[in-house]
Amino acid sequence: MDSIIIQGGGELQGQIPIAGAKNACLTLMPATLLSEEPLTLTNVPRLSDIATMSQLLQSLGAEVSSLADGQVVAMSSHGADNPVADYEIVRKMRASNLVLGPLLARHGRAVVSLPGGCAIGARPMDLHIHGLEALGAKIELKDGYLHADAPKGLKGARIALRFASVGATENIMMAASLAKGTTELVNAAREPEIVDLANCLRAMGAEIEGAGSGTITIEGVDRLHGATHPVIADRIELGTYMLAPVIAGGEVELLGGRIGLLESFCEKLDEAGISVSETKNGLRVSCKNGRVRAVNVKTGVFPGFPTDLQAQMMALLCTADGESVLEETIFENRFMHAPELIRMGAQIDVQGGTATVTGVERLKGAPVMATDLRASVSLILAALAAEGETVVSRVYHLDRGYERVEEKLGACGARIERVKT
Ligand code: UD1
Numbered sequence: 001m002d003s004i005i006i007q008g009g010g011e012l013q014g015q016i017p018i019a020g021a022k023n024a025c026l027t028l029m030p031a032t033l034l035s036e037e038p039l040t041l042t043n044v045p046r047l048s049d050i051a052t053m054s055q056l057l058q059s060l061g062a063e064v065s066s067l068a069d070g071q072v073v074a075m076s077s078h079g080a081d082n083p084v085a086d087y088e089i090v091r092k093m094r095a096s097n098l099v100l101g102p103l104l105a106r107h108g109r110a111v112v113s114l115p116g117g118c119a120i121g122a123r124p125m126d127l128h129i130h131g132l133e134a135l136g137a138k139i140e141l142k143d144g145y146l147h148a149d150a151p152k153g154l155k156g157a158r159i160a161l162r163f164a165s166v167g168a169t170e171n172i173m174m175a176a177s178l179a180k181g182t183t184e185l186v187n188a189a190r191e192p193e194i195v196d197l198a199n200c201l202r203a204m205g206a207e208i209e210g211a212g213s214g215t216i217t218i219e220g221v222d223r224l225h226g227a228t229h230p231v232i233a234d235r236i237e238l239g240t241y242m243l244a245p246v247i248a249g250g251e252v253e254l255l256g257g258r259i260g261l262l263e264s265f266c267e268k269l270d271e272a273g274i275s276v277s278e279t280k281n282g283l284r285v286s287c288k289n290g291r292v293r294a295v296n297v298k299t300g301v302f303p304g305f306p307t308d309l310q311a312q313m314m315a316l317l318c319t320a321d322g323e324s325v326l327e328e329t330i331f332e333n334r335f336m337h338a339p340e341l342i343r344m345g346a347q348i349d350v351q352g353g354t355a356t357v358t359g360v361e362r363l364k365g366a367p368v369m370a371t372d373l374r375a376s377v378s379l380i381l382a383a384l385a386a387e388g389e390t391v392v393s394r395v396y397h398l399d400r401g402y403e404r405v406e407e408k409l410g411a412c413g414a415r416i417e418r419v420k421t
Contacts (some may be wrong), residue, residue, distance in 0.1 A: 001393070001394065001395075001396065001398070001419075001421055002139060002395050002399075002418050002420055002421065003384075003392060003393045003394075003395060003419050003421045004380060004391070004392045004395050004398070004405070004406060004416060004418050004419075005390070005391050005392075005413045005416070005417050005418075005419055006365070006380060006383035006384060006386075006389070006390045006392070006414065006415065007389055007396070007415035007416075008082060008365055008383055008385055008386035008387055008388060008389070008390065009110050009362075009385065009387065010248065010413060010414070010415060011245070011249040011250030011413065012144075012244055012245045012248045012249070012250040012251075012252050012384070012409070012412040012413050012414060013250050013251060013411035013413055014161060014252060014253075014254045014263055014408055014413065015254075015255055015411075016106075016203050016241045016244075016252055016254055016255065016408045016409075016411070016412060017255040017256060017408070018233045018234055018237055018238045018241070018254055018255060018256040018282070019043075019045035019046075019233075019234050019237055020042075020043035020044050020071075020230075020232065020234060020256050021044045021045070021192075021193060021196070021231055021233060021235065021237075021400050021405050022045050022047055022049055022050070022232040022234060022236075022238075022400075023043060023192040023193045023234075023236070023309045024097075024192075024196045024197070024231050024234075024340055025044055025045060025050055025053075025073075025231050026049060026050070026053055026093075026098060027055060027095070027098050027167045027170040027174075027193060027196060027197050027375065028041055028097045028196065028200050028229065028231060029041065029050075029053045029054070029064075029073065029199060029396075030053070030057070030101075030174065030196065030417065031102060031105055031200060032057065032062055032076070032077045032098045032102075032104045032204070033062065033077045033080055033099060033102035033105075033106050033205065033206070033208055034059070034077075034102050034105060034174060034177060034178060034201075034224045035077065035204055035223070035224040035225060035226060036078050036101075036223075036395075037078075037224075037225045037226030038074060038075065038078075038225075038226045039075050039076075039200075039204065039226060039227055039228075039229070039414075040072065040073070040075070040227075040228040040229070041072065041073045041075075041078075041118050041200075041228075041229055041230075041231055042068075042071065042072050042228065042229070042230045042231065043071065043232075043233075044070065044071050044072060044073045045231075045234060045237075045403050046069070046070040046071065046395060046403045046404075046411065047249045047399065047400060047402070047403055048396070048399045048400050048403055049093055049095065049191075050070075052089065052092050052093045052096070053068070053093070053095065053096070054073070054163075054190070054267060055089055056085060056089045056090070056099065056315070057077075057099075058080045059078075059085070059086060059089060059223070060080050060084075060085065060103070060278070060336060061079050061080035061082045062075055062076065062077040062080045062097065063075065063076045063077075063078075064334050065413045068355070068370065071079065072120060072344075074103040074376055075108075080106070083103045083106075083107040083109045083110050084111040084112075084113055084145075084367045085099050085100075085103070085110070085111070085112040085113055085188070086113060087113035087127075087144060087145070090112065090113040090114075090115050090184050090242075091115065091128060092150075093115075094115040094167075094235070094401075095167070096113075096115060097112060097114075097115055097125060097128065097167060097171070098170055098171060098174075099112060099169060100112045100128060100132070100146065100148065100171055100172035100363060101128075101132060101170070101172060101173075101174040102174045102175070102177035102334055103148075104132060104148050104154065104175055104333070105151055105154060105155050105177065105178040105179070106173045106290070107343060108151050108152075108153060108179070109148065109150070109151070109252070110146070110147075110148045111145050111147050111148070111150050112145065112146050112148070113144060113145050113146075114141070114145065114146060114350065115369065116125075116142055120166045120250075120315075122266065122338030123232040124294050125146070125168075126330070127161055127162070127163060127165045127168035127270045128165075128167060128168045128171045128172075129146070130159070130161075130168075131159045131168055131171065131172035131185070131257040132148060132154075132160075132171065132172065132175055132177075134155070134157040135150070135154040135155060135157055135159075135172070135175055135176060135179055135183065136150050136152075136153075136154050136155045136157075136179075136282045137149060137150040137384055138150070140420075142385060143367055153178075153180060154175055154179035154180070154220075155179055155180050155181055155228045155253040156176060156179045156181030156182040156183040156218070157183055157184075158183075158184045158186065158334050159172060159183065159184070159185050159186065160186040161185070161187040161188065162187070162231060163187070163301075164188060164189040164190065164214070164301045165189060166189040166190075166191050166194065166212070167217070168192065168195055169185065169188045169189040169194055170183055170189075170193075170194065171195070171199065172389045173188075173197060173201065173208065173211075173216060173218060174197075174201070175310060176218040176220060177201050177206040177207075177208070177218055177220065177224060177343045178220060178221065178222075178223075178224065178410070179218075179220040180220050181219075181220055182217065182218070182219050182372055183217070183218040184215065184216075184217050185215065185216040185217075185218070185409070186214065186215050186377055187214055187414055188210075188213075188215065188216045189302065190212055190213060190214060190234060190277070190301070190302045190303065191301075191302040192212075192232060192302070193231075193232070193263055194211050194212065194216075195211045195212040196211075196231065196232045197211070198211030198216070198227070199211075199243050200227065200229040201224070202403075203227035203228075203229055204223075204224040204225055204226070204227045205221055205224045206218070206221060206224060206286075207219035207220075209383070212223065213316060214280045214346060224233070228342075232255065232261075233256045233258070233261065234364075235261035235262050236304070236306065236309060236374075236401075237401075238254055238257040238262060238283070238321070239262050239265050239306070239309045239312065240263060240309070240377050240381070241285065241408070241409075242254060242257070242262075242265075242269070242276065242285045242344060243312050243313070243315070243316050243380060243381055243413075244384060244409060244412070245286060245287055245412075246274050246285060246287040246292060246316060247287075247315065247316055247319070247381050247382070247384050247385045248384040248385050248414065249287055249288075249385070249413070250286070250287070251284065251285070251286035251415070252285050252286075252412055253281065253282055253283070253284045254279070254282045254283045254284075254285065254286070254287055255281050256282050257282040257283040258278070258282070258283065259276065259278060259283065262302055262306075262408045263303060264303055264305045264306075264310075265306065265313075268295050268297060268313070269285075270409065271293070271295045272292040272293045272295045272316075272320065272334065273289065273292050273293045273335070274287060274292055275287075287379045290314055290315065291319060291320060291321040291359065291361075292320045292321070292327065293320060293321055293322065294317060294320040294322030294323055294324040294357075294359055295317070295320070295324055296324060296325045296326070296327075297310065297313055297317075297326045297327070297331060298325075298326075298327040299327065299328050299329050299330050300329055300330070301330070302415065304417075307328065307330040307331060307334065308374050308392055309374070310326060310374070311334070311337045311374040311375045311377070311378035312336060312339065312374065312378045312381055313357065314326055314335075314338070314341065314348070314378060315337075315341065315378040315379070315382040316381070317357045317359060318341055318344075318346040318347075318348070318357055318359065318360065318363060318382060319359055319360060319361065319363060319385065320357075320359040320381070321359055322358075322359055323332070323356060323357065323358050323359070324356070324357045324359070325355070325356050325357075326354070326356075326357065327354050327367070328353045328354075328355075329353065332353065334354050336375050337371065337374075337375035337378045337379065338350050338374065340368040340369060340371070340375070340377070340379055341363070341379070341382055343367075343368055344363040344364055344365065344366045344368065344379075344382055344383070344390065345360060345362075345363045345364045345366075345386075346360065346382075346385055347359075347360055354367065357417065361385040362387055363383075363385065363387070363388070364386055364387045364388060365383060365384055365386045365388035365390040366386075366390060367385060367390075367393070367394055368383075368390060368391070368393070369392070370392055370393065370395055370396050370397045370398060371394075371397070372392040372397055373397050373398065373400050373401045373402075374401075375395045375397070376381060376392060376395060376398040377398060377401075377402055380392055380398070380405065380409075380416070384409070384414055392421065395418070397418035406418050414419065
């Protein structure tokens with residue numbers, strides 16, 4: 001199992017290229033199941049989650065090839081004949097549940113293992129089920145698997161989600177693309193990844209309006225055709241690396257970044273006294289004025305502050321001047337990085353969904369453990385400015401969502417290396 005060792009101190013200077021969005025790619029890949037013709041994605045990030053999704057699609061009978069050093073994924077579902085998504089693959093990654101809608105639309109039948117709990121919370125699938133049942137599917141839970149049937153095909157409907165779930169919106173959008181008639185999805189998620197999925201489905205011939213707003217209208221079509229689609233930039237990777245020069249000091253240009261992907265996050269940075277400017281090729285972030293100001297952060301659905309940047313923001317606020325309150329509203333158990341940051345000298349008090357962080361002058365290096373994807377990168381960020389050495393173990397979590405983290409930070413002067421332990 002790999003660990004990452006960081007020697008803290010030292011400013012960052014340079015450029016970091018932002019990869020394609022993991023979360024967009026994980027919903028774009030299952031869209032291949034909706035068509036007999038090939039779907040090719042470009043600007044694909046090289047991550048273990050993408051490899052897991054490739055493995056899942058192959059198990060369903062799709063052909064998946066990785067080209068251009070992993071940055072292009074060419075898929076064909078012409079021969080995809082297996083509607084069963086096996087527990088052994090699904091349990092590795094919750095996003096595997098995004099094959100449910102496409103399989104159902106394609107075969108009139110899908111058998112998909114429930115993903116099980118994950119470290120950050122229970123994460124049920126009731127909204128996915130409710131939406132697909134509204135489209136006419138019959139869904140039963142047997143032996144840990146969702147058995148979904150729609151032998152006569154799916155039929156458009158009006159669906160109002162009780163919560164704007166990203167995954168449920170994606171599954172419903174994909175299934176409704178091949179349903180008969182019109183689907184109106186109310187209280188839909190508005191994340192940029194939803195807009196990217198709609199753009200790709202439209203390139204495949206789907207009729208979708210309103211993606212990015214709270215109401216999405218999908219006019220079902222008989223068939224979808226092939227397409228080539230570039231994956232949007234990863235706003236979470238962008239936000240993560242925007243914090244690196246703020247924590248470590250220095251100035252970094254994030255290639256491919258734009259403020260529009262992260263407005264609420266950029267507003268918080270502004271409130272904390274951090275300067276972000278747009279450049280020809282992306283965004284520049286610099287920190288030259290010492291400690292940042294403490295700020296309060298409440299996560300929310302898009303366009304709110306992303307839950308996937310809460311751990312990284314906490315790493316920053318550990319050394320801010322004053323007391324910050326972070327409120328997590330999306331997942332019930334997403335402060336597992338707090339005890340690890342406390343091992344590095346942070347002052348954090350967690351009460352339920354709220355963490356109060358009292359900034360200290362400086363953190364100290366320590367052996368720490370990654371508990372989930374975003375938690376692991378928050379420890380790396382904290383370590384950049386901590387005194388001495390930090391060893392982050394269990395970095396397989398990190399490899400799920402950050403490509404070549406040690407190369408990207410190392411190129412800007414961070415003293416960071418990966419070791420096999
Ligand atoms: C996606 C992202 C994840 C991000 C999250 C919130 C992917 C692959 N993952 O996850 O990185 O943190 O959005 O921005 O895109 N819920 C239910 N019932 C459901 C579905 C969800 O109660 O049927 C709850 C969940 O338990 C959670 C909340 O809704 O508390 C948000 O979940 P959702 O928006 O569905 O997140 P994901 O699509 O799983």
